[in-house]
Amino acid sequence: MIKDLFLGYKIHEQNLEIYGFHKKENRYEMTKAVLAGDFLLSIAIQDGGVAVEILDAETKESYAPFWVSHLTGSYIGHVREEVMNILLEIRAACFQQENFLYPQTQRMLEQIAIHYQGQLEYLWERLGAQTAYPTGAFRHQESKKWYGVLMTIDWAKLDPQKEGKIELLTLKHDAVPVLLKKEGYYPAYHMNKKYWISVPLNDRLSDQEVWKLMEKSYTLTR
Template sequence: MNNFFTDKQLNRDKLLTFGFEKTTKGYYYKEFVLQELFEMTVTISENGEVSTDMIDLATGESYILHLVNNTAGTFIGEVREAFDDLLERIAKECYEKVVFVNPQSKEIMAYIRDVYGDELEFLWERFPKNAIYRRADNQKWYAALLTVLPEKLGLKGEKALEIIDLRGLPEEVLSLINQPNYFPGYHMNKKHWYTICLDGSVPTAELKVLIQKSYQLALKK
């Protein structure tokens, strides 16, 4: 069940729009499933913990076989499918994807949203923690936010880094990567792209200027 809500942040306003009721302990939703054979309830506490109950309306008791690993059978499969379907809908409509958690990453995402009206696009199912920004007018990328291990940038450490790839003119890229805290473009054409760690090593004000330049470069054919 937790997989539906991994890397996602709860939007409480959207819970109410979906149909959840606010209670003293959090939020509560119920829905009849499988031709009203069951009543499924979903409770989300104030701290975001999700719990469920599947009530067999014929007996009034909780049904749990769909939660037991290695249980099989057509009917159990139908119950499990209905269970997953509701949680998937709640995750899609009431949660927002959150991958990049560093303060500077959040600043940059807010800046791009406010200035360009663009949102991150997660294009790769195999790499759910990598995303790009592209211009709306010509669909060209002007930035990528990625998570990488330090060794990929020639750094030490085991904790994954949040980085941004930006466009630059070849002479500017060469000049930048000869400075501290700038790296050759990760997974990009290293002649035209460079990388910065979103850990505050490069001030946000400087990053905003570089993003503006990258955005303009993406306009060129």
Template sequence: MIHIEDEIFLKKKFDFDKLKSFDFSIVDNKYIYTEDFMDSNFKAIIEISDVLKGKVIDNFSDEEYMPLRIESYDGECICKVREAYKSILKRIADICCTDVFFADDQANRITNRIFQTYGVKPDFPWKDDNGVFRHLDNNKWFSLIMYVKWNALLKDGSTRMVNIMNLKSEEHYDIDGIYPAYHMNHKSWISLALDDTLSDSLIMELVSKSYNLTRKKRRK
């Protein structure tokens, strides 16, 4: 299934005042926008609450137009509907959103605190959603933020996505939100879930430890 909304809004933060100006209505604490397109043959419905949901309705059948989501369906009509829907989403993103580095709010808060403390912003060497924080003097990593399925940490089959942060550590922690490192050495790295399970202050304490463990050693 194609998650078109994630593609457009992955690194966007909504300005809710701008959503109102864009004619989003508020229903049951949800922001909802509808727009007919393709000569009113289709209707886009975008719903924003804790998560963003979108769907396209075939106005003739009054049912969701599922071919939009199937990547192997690439007929001319389907592609036109898909691109027209994307253009609506991009217009919303351009007018109602600001750019952020990562998908989860806590990941962006921690990113800002790292910049304020160390003057370091993430770089994205793999041109994806994985951001590396490096020392300014030796270019060594002291942190890595990734966007992964919960299954990567919990091994429970969950497909829900979350930003995680890998940090170097001499200790192991039996704390909710801290796990053996994903994709790195379990003996010297840990993974933190950036979903507000852990406080920002605790995360920054662990960032500081990782920063000191990876910093350039001074000659005696």
């Protein structure tokens, strides 16, 4: 839900005013129209927290049905979808994820941003499906083809002998059978196992090894 949407994200204050927030004392505020102006989305950011309120545009009263999860239907569904899209846009423009489980994950994202101007895109998020560790893809800027997928999964889905969670980078490669004979490489998770490979970002493979895989995937998917 919305309360989890910004978990593990750090605010970039310099981006808030660029996006359109107005600073009032020690907080940033913004109001946006929703559903052709039928509702107002009020967003307040203060001390690292994000407060969201949905108002009826005519009465200026809180639209309580928005928060009642068992209330469904096309109308309220459209309201929730538009609100979520606005919040995801704000998160992408004004926040940076910092809750990665392993330092190698952050290092790889920094390298991708430097070399390919790539950012992790959260393509599958919808209301009710957000987590503190969402799944995202890296895409070529022009073709929009994927060259990498980052996700957090249970270790046991890769190795029944392991527990806890692991951050996994899935990349395209032209020598998958050869790589799978080595330690630290796994069959692609939720991708075509013939052409893709998954590697945990827990420093089992060096940054140089992972980056070499990234370069190969970037080239193969152009």
